[in-house]
Amino acid sequence: MYNFFAYISRMKYIDRWSLMRSTVTENIQEHSHMVAVLAHALGVIRRDVFGEDCDPNACAAAALFHDATEIFTGDLPTPIKYYNPAILEAYRQVESVAADKLLGMLPEEMQGAYAPLLHGEGEKEHRLVKAADKLAAYIKCMEEVEAGNGEFSQAAQETLAALERMELPEVGYFLKHFGAAFGLTLDELK
Numbered sequence: 148m149y150n151f152f153a154y155i156s157r158m159k160y161i162d163r164w165s166l167m168r169s170t171v172t173e174n175i176q177e178h179s180h181m182v183a184v185l186a187h188a189l190g191v192i193r194r195d196v197f198g199e200d201c202d203p204n205a206c207a208a209a210a211l212f213h214d215a216t217e218i219f220t221g222d223l224p225t226p227i228k229y230y231n232p233a234i235l236e237a238y239r240q241v242e243s244v245a246a247d248k249l250l251g252m253l254p255e256e257m258q259g260a261y262a263p264l265l266h267g268e269g270e271k272e273h274r275l276v277k278a279a280d281k282l283a284a285y286i287k288c289m290e291e292v293e294a295g296n297g298e299f300s301q302a303a304q305e306t307l308a309a310l311e312r313m314e315l316p317e318v319g320y321f322l323k324h325f326g327a328a329f330g331l332t333l334d335e336l337k
Contacts, residue, residue, distance in 0.1 A: 151252035151261075154218050159218050166224045167302070170294040175214045175222060186210035186272075186279035188325075193275065196204060196320060201271060201274040209272040210266040210279055216245035241278070278318050281310050286329050293330050 158176035178194050187210075190203030214222070214299035220241055228238055250258050281284035310318050328336065 149252055149254060151249060154249060154252060154259045155215060157218055158215065161222055163222050165222060166226070166297050167291075168296070170291055174285060175271075177218075179211055180274065180289075181212055181283045181286070182213060182279045183207045183210035185282050185321075186276045187280055188321060189275045189282075189315075190272075192317040192320050197316060201275075205269065206275050206279070209264055209267070209269060210276045212261070213267065213276050213280060214244075215249060215265055216242045218246040219248065221278050236248050274315070275317065278310065278313050278315050281306055281313070282318060282321065285310060291331055294335075 158179065161175045163173045163178055184207070187203045187207035190201045190206035193199050193201040194203060207333040220238075228235060243266065245258060246262075247267055250262055253261060263269055267276070285303065287302050288299040288306055291299035292303055310322075
């Protein structure tokens with residue numbers, strides 16, 4: 148018996164934003180779904196709008212598993228993870244060990260398909276997944292601010308600045324064409 152998918156299903160028990168007071172809680176399973184949707188969209192934009200080679204489906208698959216190691220590590224808050232390079236490097240090593248542990252829970256003949264997903268390999272997809280991850284965080288921040296939660300105001304500004312520093316035209320296109328809609332009410336979305 149292999150435990151891989153049983154562990155993956157437990158992503159719903161790992162909460163995000165643990166240091167922040169949220170109006171709506173979010174777990175890494177919900178987050179990973181949104182990151183997959185956004186990574187796919189960024190891949191489509193790269194391929195169909197900018198005419199560059201990209202596989203949106205590979206972006207979506209990579210995004211689905213981008214936080215899977217947090218089943219073992221938990222969601223380390225960004226201010227802690229990026230406090231200094233030593234902490235970040237140690238955390239990356241822990242993530243690698245966790246990815247290997249998850250891979251060991253698959254039959255050997257399936258491990259090759261999941262290794263790049265769990266280890267974040269594939270440079271083309273990796274950059275877009277990172278951007279989609281930040282974009283999902285920015286959307287979450289904006290939703291919280293729209294709900295009157297000032298706790299997320301600074302995080303929204305910092306996350307938007309981080310997105311801009313990525314200098315990915317796909318992100319700019321997405322924000323220009325789809326970003327404002329996230330601030331609309333249900334009635335306004337009609």
